[in-house]
Amino acid sequence: MTRRDEPSSAPFARLTAVTKRFGRTPPALDGIDATMRGAEITGLVGPDGAGKTTLIRLMTGLMLPDEGNVEVLGHDTRQHPAEIQTAIGYMPQRFGLYEDLSVQENLDLYADLRGLPTPERARTFAELLEFTDLGRFTTRLAGRLSGGMKQKLGLACALLRKPQLLLLDEPGVGVDPISRRDLWRMVRKLTEEGIGVVWSTAYLEEAEACDHVLLLNRGRLMFSGPPREMTARVEDRVYRLTGIDGRRRDRLARLLGEEGVIDGVIQGEAIRLVMKPGVPPPRPVNDEEASVRTTAAPPRFEDAFVDMLGGGPGGRSRLAETQRSFIAEDDKPVIEAHGLTKRFGDFTAAADITFDIARGEIFGLLGPNGAGKSTTFKMLCGLLKPTAGDGRVAGFDLRRDAPAARNRLGYMAQKFSLYGDLSVGQNLNFFAGVYGLSGARKRERIDLMTEIFEFRPVADMSAKDLPLGLKQRLALACAVLHEPEVLFLDEPTSGVDPITRREFWTHINGLVEKGVTVLVTTHFMDEAEYCDRISLIYRGRSIALGSPDEMKTRAASENLPDPSMEDAFIALVQASEEAA
Amino acid sequence: MIVARPSRKSRGGGSRRFAALVRKEIYQIIRDPSSILIAFVLPMILLFLFGYGVSLDTTRTRIGLVVEDETPLTRDLAASFEASRYFAVIEGRHRRDFEDDLVLGRVRGLVVIPASFAADLAAGREPTVQVLVDGTDPNTANFVLNYAQGAIANWERQRSNEGLANPPAIAAEQRFWFNAELTSRNFLVPGSIAIVMTLVGTLLTSLVVAREWERGTMEAMMATPVSAAELLAGKLLPYFILGLTSMTLCVLIAVFLFDVPFRGSVVALYVLSAAFLMPALGQGLLISAVTKNQFLASQLALISGFLPAFLLSGFLFEINSMPTVIQWITYVVPARYLIPSLQTVFLAGDIWPMFAQAITVMLLIGSIFFALAARNTRKRIS
Numbered sequence: 001m002t003r004r005d006e007p008s009s010a011p012f013a014r015l016t017a018v019t020k021r022f023g024r025t026p027p028a029l030d031g032i033d034a035t036m037r038g039a040e041i042t043g044l045v046g047p048d049g050a051g052k053t054t055l056i057r058l059m060t061g062l063m064l065p066d067e068g069n070v071e072v073l074g075h076d077t078r079q080h081p082a083e084i085q086t087a088i089g090y091m092p093q094r095f096g097l098y099e100d101l102s103v104q105e106n107l108d109l110y111a112d113l114r115g116l117p118t119p120e121r122a123r124t125f126a127e128l129l130e131f132t133d134l135g136r137f138t139t140r141l142a143g144r145l146s147g148g149m150k151q152k153l154g155l156a157c158a159l160l161r162k163p164q165l166l167l168l169d170e171p172g173v174g175v176d177p178i179s180r181r182d183l184w185r186m187v188r189k190l191t192e193e194g195i196g197v198v199w200s201t202a203y204l205e206e207a208e209a210c211d212h213v214l215l216l217n218r219g220r221l222m223f224s225g226p227p228r229e230m231t232a233r234v235e236d237r238v239y240r241l242t243g244i245d246g247r248r249r250d251r252l253a254r255l256l257g258e259e260g261v262i263d264g265v266i267q268g269e270a271i272r273l274v275m276k277p278g279v280p281p282p283r284p285v286n287d288e289e290a291s292v293r294t295t296a297a298p299p300r301f302e303d304a305f306v307d308m309l310g311g312g313p314g315g316r317s318r319l320a321e322t323q324r325s326f327i328a329e330d331d332k333p334v335i336e337a338h339g340l341t342k343r344f345g346d347f348t349a350a351a352d353i354t355f356d357i358a359r360g361e362i363f364g365l366l367g368p369n370g371a372g373k374s375t376t377f378k379m380l381c382g383l384l385k386p387t388a389g390d391g392r393v394a395g396f397d398l399r400r401d402a403p404a405a406r407n408r409l410g411y412m413a414q415k416f417s418l419y420g421d422l423s424v425g426q427n428l429n430f431f432a433g434v435y436g437l438s439g440a441r442k443r444e445r446i447d448l449m450t451e452i453f454e455f456r457p458v459a460d461m462s463a464k465d466l467p468l469g470l471k472q473r474l475a476l477a478c479a480v481l482h483e484p485e486v487l488f489l490d491e492p493t494s495g496v497d498p499i500t501r502r503e504f505w506t507h508i509n510g511l512v513e514k515g516v517t518v519l520v521t522t523h524f525m526d527e528a529e530y531c532d533r534i535s536l537i538y539r540g541r542s543i544a545l546g547s548p549d550e551m552k553t554r555a556a557s558e559n560l561p562d563p564s565m566e567d568a569f570i571a572l573v574q575a576s577e578e579a580a
Numbered sequence: 581m582i583v584a585r586p587s588r589k590s591r592g593g594g595s596r597r598f599a600a601l602v603r604k605e606i607y608q609i610i611r612d613p614s615s616i617l618i619a620f621v622l623p624m625i626l627l628f629l630f631g632y633g634v635s636l637d638t639t640r641t642r643i644g645l646v647v648e649d650e651t652p653l654t655r656d657l658a659a660s661f662e663a664s665r666y667f668a669v670i671e672g673r674h675r676r677d678f679e680d681d682l683v684l685g686r687v688r689g690l691v692v693i694p695a696s697f698a699a700d701l702a703a704g705r706e707p708t709v710q711v712l713v714d715g716t717d718p719n720t721a722n723f724v725l726n727y728a729q730g731a732i733a734n735w736e737r738q739r740s741n742e743g744l745a746n747p748p749a750i751a752a753e754q755r756f757w758f759n760a761e762l763t764s765r766n767f768l769v770p771g772s773i774a775i776v777m778t779l780v781g782t783l784l785t786s787l788v789v790a791r792e793w794e795r796g797t798m799e800a801m802m803a804t805p806v807s808a809a810e811l812l813a814g815k816l817l818p819y820f821i822l823g824l825t826s827m828t829l830c831v832l833i834a835v836f837l838f839d840v841p842f843r844g845s846v847v848a849l850y851v852l853s854a855a856f857l858m859p860a861l862g863q864g865l866l867i868s869a870v871t872k873n874q875f876l877a878s879q880l881a882l883i884s885g886f887l888p889a890f891l892l893s894g895f896l897f898e899i900n901s902m903p904t905v906i907q908w909i910t911y912v913v914p915a916r917y918l919i920p921s922l923q924t925v926f927l928a929g930d931i932w933p934m935f936a937q938a939i940t941v942m943l944l945i946g947s948i949f950f951a952l953a954a955r956n957t958r959k960r961i962s
Contacts, residue, residue, distance in 0.1 A: 060803045062961045081959065086805045096800020098604060100611040105604070112600030113804040141611075157800075 011035040012165045012196040013059055018068035020054050028054045030219040036198055039191050043210030044200035047497035049468045050216040052200040053093065056169050060090050073164055089158030089166040095150050099143030103134055103153055106142050110157040128156040131186060147369050148179025165196045172201055176368030177566045178573060184209060202495045204302040217497060222308060231299040234274055234307050239281040240297040241271040249509040256315030258282060263303065263312040267529045268548035274303045306498050313503040318452040320510025326485050327515035334359050334486060334517040339389030342375050349375040351540045362518040366528045367537035373521040381488060382406055394485050410484035412475050414491045420464030424455050424474055427463050435482035449477040469500040476507060489520045493527060505530055525565040536572055543576040597806050601814025609822060618784045619826045623776035627830055630768040631838045640668045641724055644678035644687045649695040657693055660735035666727040682714060689713040689724035769834040770922040771895040774915045776830050777853060780823040781860025782885035783878065789815060789868030790877040802959045812957055816861055823857045844925035848935060852921050855939040859914040862949025869956040889915035917941050
């Protein structure tokens with residue numbers, strides 16, 4: 001076993017001044033210098049479009065750099081790709097499994113392709129099946145496995161002939177938190193055997209679990225080193241404000257306007273602040289704020305990343321300022337779900353989902369992919385007819401008045417479903433038409449969106465060519481053109497960079513202050529912290545409902561006094577399984 | 581650059597890798613309903629369509645028959661029309677009774693035996709029978725005209741046999757070799773086998789390779805020690821066998837269900853089919869290597885493979901009657917070489933000099949496609 005700090009741990013891979021371009025867009029990778037070592041997990045961290053997949057493909061030798069060199073296990077990828085490919089294990093983003101083949105058949109195929117000698121097979125298969133806990137499913141078709149099991153099978157296939165270097169491209173995507181933890185444990189075990197692991201991820205919190213982090217943003221290497229070195233830059237500058245009376249979003253908006261505040265986000269009922277170096281945290285200025293307690297908090301990777309990028313976008317939302325108010329006297333819920341159930345054949349996608357959402361509340365449906373979030377969401381939009389139960393949105397019954405209800409809501413679909421071949425202006429025009437705006441009002445709203453989101457310079461660009469941050473803005477603009485009373489957001493900020501995410505939530509927070517009601521689905525634990533209340537959806541059922549802080553309190557134990565949202569999720573899932 | 585060079589560690593593993601790839605492909609074919617659909621169900625539908633539905637023969641075309649003057653002579657001629665197995669006759673007294681029917685397509689033609697017919701014949705003048713046809717459908721119009729003439733000629737012959745008139749000076753007697761009854765099914769069914777193999781070879785192959793790119797399995801494959809040549813060969817062999825299986829099924833149906841004669845040898849059938857599958861598969865691989873996308877691949881396969889095999893191969897339309905430029909294009913359509921050879925195998929027998937030429941050209945086109953496909957299948961993601 002090689003110790004990390006020993007000089008003998010020679011680099012397993014070395015990138016020297018690597019640049020890769022696709023077409024005339026800015027380079028996907030721009031002058032990257034990096035090394036990756038054995039017996040370590042190297043986290044390749046960054047938002048979508050940062051260049052993570054390109055970098056991994058360059059390391060497999062399946063893609064060649066335009067400039068610079070990539071050396072893997074002592075071989076140059078230009079000269080000896082075949083030698084590299086025999087010695088690495090690679091799991092692409094979409095697993096690379098054959099869905100029509102069973103678990104065992106997939107293993108057999110990769111064993112043959114990687115030339116695993118017959119005498120070693122029985123033992124290796126047994127080991128891997130035990131390691132991945134897939135032993136019971138060997139005859140099941142890969143296409144019928146859950147996301148987490150597919151990921152584990154993909155890993156097993158990549159490990160068949162023990163590779164020296166294992167390249168994993170976003171293995172955490174689409175996997176429930178429990179499987180994700182299993183995966184981490186498995187990979188950690190591999191490093192103990194001396195294997196080098198490259199784990200790419202868009203989840204910044206995953207960076208903290210790596211030995212070494214390469215932080216990428218827009219094709220540039222922002223940081224290379226142990227994660228602690230990164231978080232050290234914001235050490236003693238991070239605070240949690242708890243005990244805030246009432247409107248914490250409004251308070252956050254004001255705090256973000258203050259000189260010494262670099263970054264701030266809503267964290268359950270608390271506010272998390274990053275201060276400029278040497279600036280003390282803000283003191284309560286009046287009696288109303290006297291209840292606020294300020295405590296130092298351990299820094300997170302994301303805090304440091306935002307600090308590195310020069311801080312968040314500030315707390316003002318022009319969108320919210322121009323929004324008319326929906327605050328009403330009555331306290332009737334705006335969205336109601338009562339026993340919503342959807343069955344497809346003998347499969348129950350959602351069972352007995354019940355909740356009420358009050359005006360001006362952000363409510364989250366939190367759960368892994370395939371848990372039933374989207375099904376619930378679609379029933380509430382009137383896109384799917386419930387098998388049982390009923391619901392109301394903005395006073396309209398879903399079974400009878402779904403089209404009327406849809407006029408009152410703005411919908412932002414996963415991955416920003418814009419028309420890629422239409423320009424920014426055309427997209428706005430189209431969505432304005434779809435929402436029934438016309439004449440002067442249409443022009444006025446489009447002009448306003450163009451101004452608020454600064455679309456003028458890109459008005460004629462095709463939506464598909466926009467940088468991710470602008471796509472995100474355009475999707476939001478299209479969803480709020482008609483000033484909806486209710487906003488439905490489907491995985492709104494997964495994979496986007498932290499600055500864009502903050503900008504997005506600043507707008508949402510502002511809209512909520514004006515009485516807009518928001519329903520969010522997410523599998524992204526961090527996003528749940530922005531919500532007032534969440535419903536944990538697991539295998540089609542709501543297993544817990546409450547504020548993020550309540551969830552964490554319920555999950556707290558002696559070993560884990562201050563659980564993260566993910567810890568809480570796992571604890572609550574386990575509790576519900578024990579109860580069942 | 582094709583990374584076909586085996587690495588040191590993988591020597592000897594080549595045949596094993598190849599076998600694994602072939603096995604994987606076979607599992608997929610068996611389990612994927614779309615493969616079965618394209619390789620077996622579509623061919624059946626096509627074959628039944630050509631076997632039963634589409635017929636270029638005219639049997640029982642509806643015509644109107646106007647007998648303006650009822651005499652034993654005209655009655656006799658009318659009976660000759662009614663007896664024809666090519667016509668379903670509706671009789672009337674005036675042509676205006678049928679004008680609407682002709683315009684509306686309720687009858688395909690109108691035969692008028694004029695009032696002067698008997699008188700002309702008796703006076704030794706040449707009598708006329710008027711045939712009106714719907715020119716918007718020239719094919720049917722021609723059939724009606726020809727068969728009407730045939731019916732009249734029959735009638736004359738009968739009369740001459742009965743000694744009532746002078747026999748015609750020369751009677752042309754037609755005889756069709758190999759397909760004596762001129763049943764179009766007999767040459768359509770062998771031709772449609774070429775279409776079926778184009779479906780399997782080009783459409784299905786391009787789809788399955790493109791699907792591997794879309795699902796990311798190609799990427800995972802390429803990051804293993806497997807070579808590009810092995811990847812290509814691992815796709816080829818299963819679909820080659822599938823194409824031949826599909827062809828065999830079609831031949832069995834043709835011979836046993838449709839009674840299409842089979843006068844050549846089984847060897848010739850398989851040699852020709854195998855040769856044809858080379859350009860078909862090569863084209864499929866090339867398309868998928870270039871597009872890497874199922875939608876584009878299927879469109880390209882249909883436009884560049886299926887339609888030319890249908891329209892430019894002499895299957896339905898006579899190549900000689902096409903414009904010269906189009907005729908040149910037909911030279912690069914592999915089906916053009918297969919279809920006449922297959923029809924020969926079925927209807928005439930083995931004519932090896934003809935087959936040899938067709939096989940040579942098909943293999944030539946095939947090797948060009950393979951060279952292009954290999955050039956475009958690199959172990960690289962662009």
